[in-house]
Every structure is written in structure tokens, then in C-alpha cells.
Amino acid sequence: MFKPGTHPSRPVTAERLKALLSRFETVMDLNMPGLELDELEIRGNAFYGCNFATVTQTGGEVADCNFELCFFPFSSLSGVTFVNVKMKNCVFGATRFTDTLFRGSNVIQCNFNGIQASSLVFDDCDLLHTRFDTAVLRHTRFENCNLKETRFLRTDTQQVEFRYSNQEDAVFATGGEW
Amino acid sequence: MRLYSHFSFDTLSNSYLIGPRGGGAAALFDPVSFDVELLDLIESQGYYIRSVLLTHCDEEHVGGLRTLRRVYDCTVYAAHPTVMGMSAVTLSHGQVLDVLPEPVRVIALPGHGSDSLAYAAGGFLFCGSAMSAGECGPAANPYAKALLLANIQNELLSLPDETVVLPFIGPPSTIGLEKRTFPMTDPTRIAEQF
Numbered sequence: 001m002f003k004p005g006t007h008p009s010r011p012v013t014a015e016r017l018k019a020l021l022s023r024f025e026t027v028m029d030l031n032m033p034g035l036e037l038d039e040l041e042i043r044g045n046a047f048y049g050c051n052f053a054t055v056t057q058t059g060g061e062v063a064d065c066n067f068e069l070c071f072f073p074f075s076s077l078s079g080v081t082f083v084n085v086k087m088k089n090c091v092f093g094a095t096r097f098t099d100t101l102f103r104g105s106n107v108i109q110c111n112f113n114g115i116q117a118s119s120l121v122f123d124d125c126d127l128l129h130t131r132f133d134t135a136v137l138r139h140t141r142f143e144n145c146n147l148k149e150t151r152f153l154r155t156d157t158q159q160v161e162f163r164y165s166n167q168e169d170a171v172f173a174t175g176g177e178w
Numbered sequence: 179m180r181l182y183s184h185f186s187f188d189t190l191s192n193s194y195l196i197g198p199r200g201g202g203a204a205a206l207f208d209p210v211s212f213d214v215e216l217l218d219l220i221e222s223q224g225y226y227i228r229s230v231l232l233t234h235c236d237e238e239h240v241g242g243l244r245t246l247r248r249v250y251d252c253t254v255y256a257a258h259p260t261v262m263g264m265s266a267v268t269l270s271h272g273q274v275l276d277v278l279p280e281p282v283r284v285i286a287l288p289g290h291g292s293d294s295l296a297y298a299a300g301g302f303l304f305c306g307s308a309m310s311a312g313e314c315g316p317a318a319n320p321y322a323k324a325l326l327l328a329n330i331q332n333e334l335l336s337l338p339d340e341t342v343v344l345p346f347i348g349p350p351s352t353i354g355l356e357k358r359t360f361p362m363t364d365p366t367r368i369a370e371q372f
Binding site for chain 2: 001003004005006029049053068069071073074088089090091094109110111113130131133149151153
């Protein structure tokens with residue numbers, strides 16, 4: 001696990017990240033906030049305890065990867081596709097998602113609180129115990145997803161579509177009754 | 179230090195294992211259950227559980243404690259002198275423990291319960307069920323809730339923004355993120371808590 005509050009790994013560049021991913025299948029404790037990634041393809045890597053806060057990623061695909069205890073808060077993801085990804089205890093809070101797709105992925109107990117989403121799709125995903133509190137979800141779709149204990153507390157869900165998902169097992173509350 | 183989380187699918191709650199890189203004496207926070215997966219995690223990393231730190235003495239926080247103590251000769255730290263009939267080292271607010279390579283500061287959080295504690299160590303905050311991502315923990319009545327909210331504001335949200343928040347229930351967070359999403363930080367939402 002990266003040590004919070006310490007200086008990031010140097011140099012913090014997309015090139016260095018690519019070099020690390022090509023050399024190591026498993027990446028642990030990496031502290032690389034503020035990355036700017038363009039059309040980055042990540043395939044078959046495992047990440048544990050890494051910090052990618054305030055990352056900006058445009059385009060690209062993340063496939064067949066594992067993420068555990070990884071942090072992406074206050075980031076910006078646009079046009080990114082996640083396919084067959086296993087995430088557990090990851091933090092995307094206050095991140096801006098645009099045209100982002102999660103497909104066939106496990107997103108277990110992750111933190112999407114306060115996100116701003118436009119055209120965000122979860123297709124065939126397990127979102128057990130994941131939170132979307134205070135998120136603003138525009139043109140967002142949950143299709144064929146497990147939403148057991150997925151929480152939408154004070155979430156703007158007016159433009160959210162649930163299809164073939166067990167939203168009756170999710171937790172929805174606007175505030176006062178919670 | 180190296181941190182591992184163990185998610186119990188039975189109770190949907192978290193335990194945390196923390197210890198030095200390369201193995202050795204480690205600490206376990208809130209042994210909600212002690213199953214083969216947790217045992218594998220401890221042993222595969224070369225750890226030996228020397229300390230068990232409890233954020234709360236409720237049964238749901240200590241479900242695996244009895245079995246754990248049969249396997250490891252460990253000291254239990256809590257706000258009570260006895261937990262499940264076993265003796266514990268009693269902690270109070272402001273104490274600093276040396277059970278990890280980095281000092282562990284004890285933070286009392288009355289409001290959730292009279293025995294509610296959090297621990298700050300090496301940039302990590304183990305806050306139990308007093309708070310979780312975007313949410314204040316439960317309290318018995320509005321007065322207790324107000325006390326808990328004040329304690330969270332004064333003792334937890336005053337920590338550095340990059341501090342990683344590790345709750346008993348739900349996903350992790352950071353203090354910087356909680357300042358954005360936690361109800362207490364928005365005056366218009368404080369009333370919702372009552």
C-alpha cells in the first residue's frame with residue numbers, strides 16, 4: 001500500500017507507467033498521482049495499493065486487470081472502457097466520467113461518491129456494496145448488473161436507467177429517511 | 179508498513195491487517211470473522227498477529243476473536259477491560275501505541291457508542307463504524323448523533339486530506355474526499371442527520 005502523504009514516485013509520467021506495466025505483471029504500492037494518460041491500453045496487470053489520484057485519462061481500454069485498494073479520486077476519465085476487470089475496495093470519489101463503459105466487471109465495495117457522470121454504462125457488472133452517494137448521474141445505465149447493497153444516497157438518478165438489474169436490492173434514499 | 183483488507187461476504191464488513199514489509203509482528207483491526215481466507219492472508223505474508231485493535235466491542239466487530247486467540251498469542255486493545263470474557267488492554271483518547279512500526283494514535287469517538295474508538299497510524303485512519311464513506315455512523319439518539327458528528331468534524335476531518343479512511347462498513351475513502359461528500363461538511367444537510 002502506498003504511504004499517504006509521501007512524495008509520489010518519480011518521475012510521474014505516462015511513459016514510466018507504461019514501462020512499469022510492460023516489465024511487471026503485478027504492481028504494488030505505486031504512488032503516481034496526477035498522471036495524464038492518452039489512449040493507454042492496459043491488459044492483464046494486477047494493481048494493489050496504488051495511488052492514481054487526479055489522473056486524467058482520455059480514451060483507451062483497461063482489460064483483464066485486477067485492482068485492489070487503488071485510489072483514483074478527483075480524476076477525469078473520458079472515453080475509457082473497462083472490460084473484464086476485477087475491482088475491490090477502490091476509490092473513484094469525486095471523479096468525472098464521460099462516455100465510460102464498465103463491461104463484464106466486478107466492482108465490489110468501491111467508492112463512487114460524489115462523481116459527476118455523463119454517459120456512464122455498467123453492463124453485466126457486479127456492484128455489490130458499492131456506493132454512489134451524492135453522485136450526479138446523467139445518461140447512466142445499469143444493465144444486467146448485481147446491485148445488492150449498492151447505495152444511492154442523495155444521488156441524482158433522474159437520468160439513470162436500470163435494465164435487467166436487481167435495483168430492488170439496492171439502497172435508495174434522498175436524505176431525511178436515511 | 180503494508181496494509182491488507184479482508185472483506186467478509188457474510189457480514190459485508192471489513193477487517194484490516196497491517197504489518198511491516200517482509201512479515202513479522204502484525205496487527206489486526208476488528209476481527210469480524212476468522213476464516214481460511216484471512217488465515218491464508220496472514221500466513222502467506224509471513225505475519226504473526228501480536229495485536230488486535232477493536233474500534234468497538236459489539237459482537238459484530240469481534241466475531242473471529244475467540245478463534246484468532248487460539249491460533250495467535252495476541253494482545254487485545256479496546257475501550258473495555260474485557261471483551262467476550264477475555265482481558266483487554268484498556269485504551270483512552272490520546273494514547274499512542276507502539277504495536278506497529280509507526281505510532282498508533284487512539285481517538286475516542288463517543289456518540290456511536292461509549293466505547294467507540296478510531297486509530298490513526300502512518301496516514302491510515304481505522305474509524306470503525308463511527309463513520310463510513312459519505313456517512314455518519316448510527317447513534318442511539320439525536321444527542322448522541324450530534325456528539326458523534328462534532329467528534330468526526332473535530333478529530334477526523336481535521337486530519338490531512340491524503341489520509342486514507344478505512345471503515346468497518348463500506349468502501350475506503352480519503353479525508354479530502356470526505357470533506358467533499360460527508361454530510362457534516364454541508365450545513366444544509368446537517369438537519370438530515372436527525
